[in-house]
Amino acid sequence: MDDERIYSELTEIFRDVFRRDDMVLTPELTAKDVKGWDSFKQIEIMIAVEEKYAVKFRTRELEALQNVGDLARAVQAKTAAKG
Amino acid sequence: MTGLNWLPEIPDFRPTLRQAEAGAPGSWDILLKLARSRLDFVRTNAVDAALAAHPAPEFFGKAIRLAILGSCTLTQLHAGIRVAGLRREISVTIHEGDFGQYWQELADTGSEVHAFKPNTTLLALDAHHLAAGVNAGMSAADADAALDEVINRIRDCWRLAKGFGPVIHQTPLPVHPTLVGNNESRLPGSKAAFITRVNAALRPLAEAEGVDLVALDERAARDGLAAWHDTGLWHRAKQEVSPAAAPLYGDLVGRVIAAKQGRSSKCLVMDLDNTLWGGVIGDDGLEGIVLGQGSALGEAFTAFQDYARELARRGVILAVCSKNDEANALEPFEKHPEMLLKRGDIASFVANWSDKAGNIKAIAAELNIGLDSLVFVDDNPFERTLVRQELPMVAVPEVGDDPTDFPGILADAGYFEALAITDEDRERGGQYQGNRMREALRASTTDLPSYLRSLEMQLIWRRFDAIGLSRTVQLINKTNQFNLTTRRYTEADVQAVMNDERAFGLQLRLLDRFGDNGIIAIIIGKMQDEATLLIDTWLMSCRVLGRQVEATTLNLIAAQAKLLGARRLVGEYLPTKKNGMVKDHYARLGFTVTDVAADGSSRAVLDLADFAPADTFIEVREG
Numbered sequence: 001m002d003d004e005r006i007y008s009e010l011t012e013i014f015r016d017v018f019r020r021d022d023m024v025l026t027p028e029l030t031a032k033d034v035k036g037w038d039s040f041k042q043i044e045i046m047i048a049v050e051e052k053y054a055v056k057f058r059t060r061e062l063e064a065l066q067n068v069g070d071l072a073r074a075v076q077a078k079t080a081a082k083g
Numbered sequence: 084m085t086g087l088n089w090l091p092e093i094p095d096f097r098p099t100l101r102q103a104e105a106g107a108p109g110s111w112d113i114l115l116k117l118a119r120s121r122l123d124f125v126r127t128n129a130v131d132a133a134l135a136a137h138p139a140p141e142f143f144g145k146a147i148r149l150a151i152l153g154s155c156t157l158t159q160l161h162a163g164i165r166v167a168g169l170r171r172e173i174s175v176t177i178h179e180g181d182f183g184q185y186w187q188e189l190a191d192t193g194s195e196v197h198a199f200k201p202n203t204t205l206l207a208l209d210a211h212h213l214a215a216g217v218n219a220g221m222s223a224a225d226a227d228a229a230l231d232e233v234i235n236r237i238r239d240c241w242r243l244a245k246g247f248g249p250v251i252h253q254t255p256l257p258v259h260p261t262l263v264g265n266n267e268s269r270l271p272g273s274k275a276a277f278i279t280r281v282n283a284a285l286r287p288l289a290e291a292e293g294v295d296l297v298a299l300d301e302r303a304a305r306d307g308l309a310a311w312h313d314t315g316l317w318h319r320a321k322q323e324v325s326p327a328a329a330p331l332y333g334d335l336v337g338r339v340i341a342a343k344q345g346r347s348s349k350c351l352v353m354d355l356d357n358t359l360w361g362g363v364i365g366d367d368g369l370e371g372i373v374l375g376q377g378s379a380l381g382e383a384f385t386a387f388q389d390y391a392r393e394l395a396r397r398g399v400i401l402a403v404c405s406k407n408d409e410a411n412a413l414e415p416f417e418k419h420p421e422m423l424l425k426r427g428d429i430a431s432f433v434a435n436w437s438d439k440a441g442n443i444k445a446i447a448a449e450l451n452i453g454l455d456s457l458v459f460v461d462d463n464p465f466e467r468t469l470v471r472q473e474l475p476m477v478a479v480p481e482v483g484d485d486p487t488d489f490p491g492i493l494a495d496a497g498y499f500e501a502l503a504i505t506d507e508d509r510e511r512g513g514q515y516q517g518n519r520m521r522e523a524l525r526a527s528t529t530d531l532p533s534y535l536r537s538l539e540m541q542l543i544w545r546r547f548d549a550i551g552l553s554r555t556v557q558l559i560n561k562t563n564q565f566n567l568t569t570r571r572y573t574e575a576d577v578q579a580v581m582n583d584e585r586a587f588g589l590q591l592r593l594l595d596r597f598g599d600n601g602i603i604a605i606i607i608g609k610m611q612d613e614a615t616l617l618i619d620t621w622l623m624s625c626r627v628l629g630r631q632v633e634a635t636t637l638n639l640i641a642a643q644a645k646l647l648g649a650r651r652l653v654g655e656y657l658p659t660k661k662n663g664m665v666k667d668h669y670a671r672l673g674f675t676v677t678d679v680a681a682d683g684s685s686r687a688v689l690d691l692a693d694f695a696p697a698d699t700f701i702e703v704r705e706g
Contacts, residue, residue, distance in 0.1 A: 015097075019132060043159070043319070
């Protein structure tokens with residue numbers, strides 16, 4: 001799956017989670033940059049991502065995520081591994 | 084699976100949500116439509132946020148102030164509960180007690196939970212917390228003692244929480260890995276076995292204490308534990324219930340709350356062609372339809388009929404709504420050997436070529452129940468969409484077109500959630516059959532008095548008693564239409580009436596030549612002063628309207644009131660969205676209306692000195 005598609009799909013998820021239609025994702029974006037992105041929102045995002053791509057992240061993988069770029073790469077790797 | 088799969092998808096979810104958020108005219112209807120669509124966790128939270136900006140409209144049922152008390156993280160569940168309330172037009176305000184402080188918060192009358200003034204409590208004690216005191220090295224005696232301690236603690240919590248109102252208890256999920264295996268119960272100190280024992284012990288205890296369960300352990304057995312519990316999330320956030328399952332969790336709680344208010348669905352309305360049998364009876368004929376042994380599809384239709392029949396046996400009313408010539412539609416019921424459902428099982432049978440929304444209205448009118456107590460099952464997506472659009476208050480599950488799925492989807496949707504099954508529920512099917520014979524007699528009798536006389540009615544009254552208590556409370560809490568004051572009472576309230584010498588509570592049963600109609604009316608009278616008896620509660624089943632039961636009941640009330648020394652009766656009418664039919668009830672019975680308030684409520688007086696009991700065709704006796 002190419003980056004453009006992943007970012008566009010992740011943007012949809014973030015817009016639903018944060019209820020902001022103007023939200024734009026960049027690889028550098030972190031929780032600190034977004035109002036309301038706390039640990040609960042983080043769980044909400046990850047559940048939505050897991051449901052969207054029918055994948056399951058391991059505890060280590062979740063803990064390694066630092067920004068949106070990490071998340072996009074993790075989705076890329078997971079979906080590629082699924083084939 | 085923990086998705087709300089019986090609800091329809093909304094294709095344009097986000098723009099629809101934005102309309103509601105903007106507070107557009109009709110935004111309540113939009114919010115209701117959103118709440119009644121297939122929401123996942125993220126969308127449930129989004130609808131909840133939009134809901135927060137809207138004060139509950141007055142047509143909503145009794146507002147719930149829910150105290151949630153638990154031992155782990157539960158905040159992820161709030162939105163699902165509020166949206167499940169919205170789905171049922173019930174406003175829910177939530178206060179969550181401090182993590183793990185449930186016992187202190189209940190016991191300490193100065194706590195924040197007490198200050199919140201809840202009217203319902205949800206207790207959610209997680210499996211890790213409950214099994215904290217056991218380990219695999221324990222003796223059987225120590226494990227038994229630990230079980231007693233846990234069960235006693237839960238019971239103590241319930242008894243404290245009952246001071247607030249109804250108590251709902253969420254059973255723990257079987258989250259512990261096994262240590263022994265298939266025969267886990269042989270290790271007394273196994274946490275997994277311990278939680279199994281806790282869950283087994285909670286059933287009879289909840290029944291005895293009048294507490295209603297949200298049976299997550301049973302859901303886990305059906306949906307798979309992984310759908311409900313994510314061990315990683317437990318470690319990260321101490322969430323026993325995964326947020327992914329929160330919409331369903333909320334719906335399970337919402338069902339129990341709605342059932343407690345008597346707002347569960349009452350009637351299953353079924354299409355015929357490709358819903359109760361395969362094929363089209365008008366085209367394929369009796370020999371051509373697919374039903375019963377011989378094919379998997381035929382067996383699936385039979386299994387659905389069996390499920391519907393079992394629902395009927397426990398009190399759900401069955402109806403048919405089909406686009407067919409009536410004679411064709413009836414033929415399988417009368418002649419097909421594999422039909423499990425018979426014509427006599429169907430309380431209202433409508434087969435014609437009119438649109439289904441109109442026919443469903445006619446069914447509700449014939450059965451004298453509200454449209455919001457109907458569930459409509461049809462394999463045809465066109466009909467489902469039409470009925471949803473025309474009658475949004477009718478529940479129309481997304482059953483698909485495979486009869487194999489119908490029973491499971493109906494069960495998952497939980498429309499018919501029941502908290503107490505009374506003998507009356509089990510007999511209701513027979514009562515509706517009796518109704519049809521009465522209708523047939525009416526059609527063959529030319530004038531009303533001779534019809535009524537021929538019914539040979541007997542009104543049998545009793546004071547409230549322990550045997551009838553659960554039925555009395557059920558009627559008080561679910562009767563909406565013929566209910567003058569719609570005052571909802573708990574068992575404790577009803578017992579207080581039983582113990583009050585200056586009051587009486589009457590349960591009325593109606594018999595006629597076609598059978599026993601069951602308890603059809605509840606009356607509570609209370610002396611207000613030396614001479615005045617207030618009719619605090621007068622509610623009746625709509626099944627017995629037009630049969631002089633009202634006037635006969637007034638005769639009985641007057642006689643009972645005189646025994647308490649009353650010289651006059653005072654009746655009140657408190658209007659609700661549903662009880663317009665009894666607005667003029669007291670005036671019709673000869674009372675003088677004395678006050679009418681701006682909100683439509685009224686008071687009426689009857690002087691007992693001038694009162695001449697009405698002469699009716701109903702024999703009255705105590706029994």
